[in-house]
Amino acid sequence: MRVKALAMCLCLLPFAAAADTTIKLLEVLTSPERTETLKGLVAAFEKQNPGVRVEIISLPWSSAFEKFATMVAAGDEPDVVEMPDRWLSLYVKNGKLESLEPYLAQWKETAGFNQRALELARSVDKTAYLLPYGLYLRALFYNRVLFKQAGIAAAPKTMDEFRDDSKKIAALPGKSGYCLRGGPGGLNAWIMFGAAMAGNNVFFTPGGVSTLEDPGWVQGSSFMVGLYKEGLAPKDSVNWGFNEVVAGFYSGTCAMIDQDSDSLIAIAERMKPEQFGIASMPKGPAGKAFPTIGYAGWSIFKSSTHKDSDWNLIKALDDPAANLVWDQRIGALPVYTAAEKAPLYAGDQLKGWFQELADPDEIPTLMPTNLPGFAFFADALVVKTGQQALLGQLSPADMNKQWAAYLTKARQKQLSGK
16 A cells, blocks of 8 residues: 555656746846846745746846847747847747736736836837836936026926026036037937927838938937037037946036936935936927837747746736835836835936826837847947037038938838848
């Protein structure tokens, strides 16, 4: 009898082992603090889900796109992946991602997401192929101390006020109005100023021709070049990147900077809350502004054999409490409406972002990051020609003409399916 019972137990062992689940979770926007935070959230999930193990794979962002593409091409696909906005369309169109709509329809927390987050989740084919965990929206940081010294009562609401305020600040000894980003990563400002002056954020005609050489977009480029040529931005800002513009702001070198919420961590460490504020981006002649927005989230690969477990993991990572911890650690704006009342987000400094999200005339703008060669356009062509324009070596019209030619060619290639 004992032998029979033992035999039955031994027969059951393979089935018990097979019932255990291992979820491969790929992280791509990697940093030591983010990874440690993710490990903590995953450990809590594993504790609540006996028999489920999560294997975290972390790729450095600088090479993540190429390494991930190689993994997918080799059939080494994750179950759950951290999905940046610029990758989403590519993997949806390749048929790699699972629709999350059935899960969202049954999840009680879906109703708590802010409307912008759900719109972005459905930005490809009007279907949610990722669950956003945070938003990166440009807003205007301004130095209240310098504003007061220059006799300015409030942050600028229009592009004209922005330029006038910059002139008043530049009249102070050793100060500049705007922390211009002429080096790497400067595309956001060119796009925001161009769209504000154009009164729209339409990048292409229906036939795939870039609009960036239209008069309104050129006017926006001329506006930014004018700020630099008139001495309203530091002379060396023609070469500034992220670290330089943020340092230029918290050091008091310049009074205004357009940045995402992730820069708030460095600024808040060096400035007192009453020394700076954050406002909505100034509006153009049409009464509209177009702050650039980015986002990231969690997606499920179709090849996964345990999608319900994958969704349970995503729910745990994006649960309101866990999401608040995650977003505060990485400096992202929350995707839940209720999170705006959390101490970090309820302060005066962050009101500008929530005002932007609520204002129908502040239109979050996604750049066409899924275009072939967009990385070269943003990180090489725009930097080179932008610096030439700032230094007077290229007219804004000619600069925008080059941009439009490049983007039109890329868009035509995309439309052709090549």
